[in-house]
Amino acid sequence: MAEVVSTDVLIVGAGIAGLWLNARLRRAGYSTVLVENATLGGGQSLKSQGIIHGGTKYALHGALTGASEAIADMPRRWREALAGDGELDLSPVRLLSSAHYLWSPGTLAGNLTSFFASKAVRGRVDAVKGEQLPPALQHPKFKGKVYRLAELVVDTPSLIARLAELGAGSLLRGDQVTALHEGGDLVGLAVDGRNIRAQRIVLSAGGGTAHLLAALGVKEPAMQRRPLHMVLAKGTALKPLYAHCLGGGPKPRVTVTTHPAADGQWVWYLGGDIAEGDAVGRTPEQQIAAAQRELADLMPWLDQSGLHWATLRVDRAEPAQSGLVRPDNAFLADQGRLLVGWPTKLALAPDFSDRVFAALERDHIRPQPHPALPALPAPALGQAPWETLLP
Numbered sequence: 001m002a003e004v005v006s007t008d009v010l011i012v013g014a015g016i017a018g019l020w021l022n023a024r025l026r027r028a029g030y031s032t033v034l035v036e037n038a039t040l041g042g043g044q045s046l047k048s049q050g051i052i053h054g055g056t057k058y059a060l061h062g063a064l065t066g067a068s069e070a071i072a073d074m075p076r077r078w079r080e081a082l083a084g085d086g087e088l089d090l091s092p093v094r095l096l097s098s099a100h101y102l103w104s105p106g107t108l109a110g111n112l113t114s115f116f117a118s119k120a121v122r123g124r125v126d127a128v129k130g131e132q133l134p135p136a137l138q139h140p141k142f143k144g145k146v147y148r149l150a151e152l153v154v155d156t157p158s159l160i161a162r163l164a165e166l167g168a169g170s171l172l173r174g175d176q177v178t179a180l181h182e183g184g185d186l187v188g189l190a191v192d193g194r195n196i197r198a199q200r201i202v203l204s205a206g207g208g209t210a211h212l213l214a215a216l217g218v219k220e221p222a223m224q225r226r227p228l229h230m231v232l233a234k235g236t237a238l239k240p241l242y243a244h245c246l247g248g249g250p251k252p253r254v255t256v257t258t259h260p261a262a263d264g265q266w267v268w269y270l271g272g273d274i275a276e277g278d279a280v281g282r283t284p285e286q287q288i289a290a291a292q293r294e295l296a297d298l299m300p301w302l303d304q305s306g307l308h309w310a311t312l313r314v315d316r317a318e319p320a321q322s323g324l325v326r327p328d329n330a331f332l333a334d335q336g337r338l339l340v341g342w343p344t345k346l347a348l349a350p351d352f353s354d355r356v357f358a359a360l361e362r363d364h365i366r367p368q369p370h371p372a373l374p375a376l377p378a379p380a381l382g383q384a385p386w387e388t389l390l391p
């Protein structure tokens, strides 16, 4: 006989979306089970750059509208949680930088000055110079302008570890997920021989969501993948830098974040335009060579000779784009008991959980008494790419 478990909310997929939601639901008194078929955070979340965007990057391209407000509020939500007095107590999580920078090399600076003086961004950005510059840019040969954004960068491994701690007892390592029907209605999921009944089921499985939907015989919502070819560099010559370096196009030419490796050295993680489009078709060697040229152009003073390099191919998973979907909000679709979505950004995990709470509120789903959960086999923590890909 299958073991029968009952809970209020059953979540599948323990990346940032599932883990954040799970911790918030438990804090609000709901009983939950969170199923993961690989490692905690090991999908996109631990491969992200950890930037808690506030939307200024979008404002740059004239796209800061009313719809940007969900993302505009995210740095505050995270800051409160990191201080231990927000919706979750994330005080043990390491904050890597309390600011992210916009860096405009050379000629773009003139345009930017008027942009930054405009109403759309007033109060969100400050120009910085001299000793206020990020350490990696403090060099006599540095040219260009740098603006400080009130956005954070978090250490994703300590974030995932803390959320796992807040979810202890509810985390279930499970491979086979199938639908549990009763009288034609979906009432839960069968996970590796356990029948888990729930008032609501949330799929937050990132790139695995399309497959799960197919397994449950559900067609909507459609998902899309955006492939990236990221670059990592490690070495003693690197100093901390958290910046979007602007080019002429709609995306930053390169986005640099800096992460502490377990051996104490800094790792630069390079994304933005350099990781998209043509980059996806390059071999790792070609991609590393392209990154080396880009850094030599932008930071000619940087001694690249002792650096170790690696690349990482990873897809962003998102709802298929339509006129209705905006990139600066989390996405959630609901069909009866089943809620399906993607935060679309690490930063938007609070917004994703708001949308689930709003659906529970609307349907009057309240915590109910359940027998205590049995001891569940827990999934392991995932590892950051800078620990596994570099010497």
Ligand SMILES: Cc1cc2nc3c(=O)[nH]c(=O)nc-3n(C[C@H](O)[C@H](O)[C@H](O)COP(=O)(O)OP(=O)(O)OC[C@H]3O[C@@H](n4cnc5c(N)ncnc54)[C@H](O)[C@@H]3O)c2cc1C
Pocket (backbone or CB within 6 Å): 012, 013, 014, 015, 016, 017, 018, 035, 036, 037, 038, 039, 040, 041, 042, 043, 044, 045, 046, 047, 048, 049, 050, 051, 052, 053, 174, 175, 177, 204, 205, 206, 207, 208, 209, 212, 228, 230, 271, 314, 315, 316, 342, 343, 344, 345, 346, 347, 348
């Ligand atoms: C290179 C890169 C850089 C990024 N940088 C940033 C950034 O700086 N700031 C930002 O805000 N966003 C960033 N993002 C976006 C952000 O990482 C994602 O939007 C976010 O992590 C998605 O979280 P998630 O929980 O939906 O998915 P994931 O983290 O992918 O988690 C989904 C989980 O579901 C599990 N799963 C899949 N299928 C199943 C199944 N059948 N059963 C059980 N479990 C399953 C997976 O193993 C995984 O653990 C970046 C993304 C990438 C790829």
